[in-house]
Amino acid sequence: MTEESILQKIRGGLIVSCQALENEPLYGADIMARMAIAAESGGAVGIRANGANDIRQIKSVTTLPVIGILKRKCHGSDVYITPTLEDVEEVLRAGADIVAVDATQRPRPGGQLGSEFVALVKQRFPEVVVVADVSTYHEGVLAAQAGADVVASTLSGYTEYTFPLQEPDFPLIGALSESLSIPVVAEGRIRTPRQAAQCLRLGAWAVVVGSAITRPQEITQSFVESLHRCLQEQTAEGEQRV
Template identity: 40%
Template sequence: MPIELLCHGLIVSCQAPIDSPLHNSVVIAAMAQAAVNNGAKGVRIDTPAHIHAVRESVKVPIIGLWKQIISGYHVYITPQFHHAVAVAEAGADIIAIDATLRERPGGETIADIIPQIHEKLGKPVMADIDTIEAAIAATSVGADMVGTTLFGYTSATNHLSPPAWELLTQMVKNLRVPVICEGGIASPAMARQAINLGAYAVVVGTAITGIDYLVKAYTKEL
């Protein structure tokens, strides 16, 4: 199982804003390969085109997703099953979906989508959640791993800032599937703290690959 290969490891999220020159399949694949060359056990990649390019560059597990902005809905990480199909066909080993309790487009629910991903695509699912309630709901319908990805980014949690240490602790205590710490990890020491709290693996994105965001932060300060 690809999930087993991630145990106590670093997963690097190799993504870039859509208006950035880094939002390019060749660049994303190079980021992913650099991450793997230096010890990353997995990568997290957005869009089928980028997943396909990365699949040709690395052999480690790819957590794939497809961000889609759909009018009238806040759910945007692989919001519908047909998006999951495209992610799987591009070469992802694990499909990441928004598994918050918010309404999804097309009338689908995670109770519809997760079993379909298992049965029709043969892929495990990473449920991106924001609260312990969403985490429990996701595992009750078959999520294979659960991440703190959306903590701080939903109406229920936007008054809070990641890392989600308390949520992580609750999830480790209450869930029987691997818990992934994602969001706000800004240093190796923080990644180690997540593992010490019981995280199965740690996803780091901006602190490693977020050139656009980091340069803006530095220039604003200066």
């Protein structure tokens, strides 16, 4: 697929992030492939996947474009989403149609900042669609100037200089969509269909949802916590009546 066809295929749609870490109950490429099949049958337009094994398995069972990443902790750096050129190459060899990289302005293992790394990736792999995962408006602008094909709000609230957030970063999504000439993908803490639709209204090209769809332990926890709050409220009300 060409860059234009890939971007048109995902426009206005839902990209499902099918990921599980080693300490999670659904970890395994075969399980993530089944998640991807379920997402495709539900109408998803793309998949975001972590690691070469998962990417290969998912590509073998779906026709959807795959955004590939490689999460890896590196000594001396907080950057962990596809942190090196070798990681980019591994993701692409596995068959990813798009590669996403951390484009925050934090030093990488090689010393580059996010925008510098985006430029290196585009220089090494000029035909590849590159998604720049950012946490601030400034980072999004710098990534676009460096040659990113797409900017995503993925890391807003997850860097030490952005505030922890409970909701999607709607202001960031809107500001980037309004000012950039390249597609902006909304990602991060999108938990409901209403929130996903709001991202499109703000100008997002597509929306990525992960935990709210593919992490049953977190979905279960949200229900359990809600029930616990309800019981606590009922107990408090009962004590007030006594």
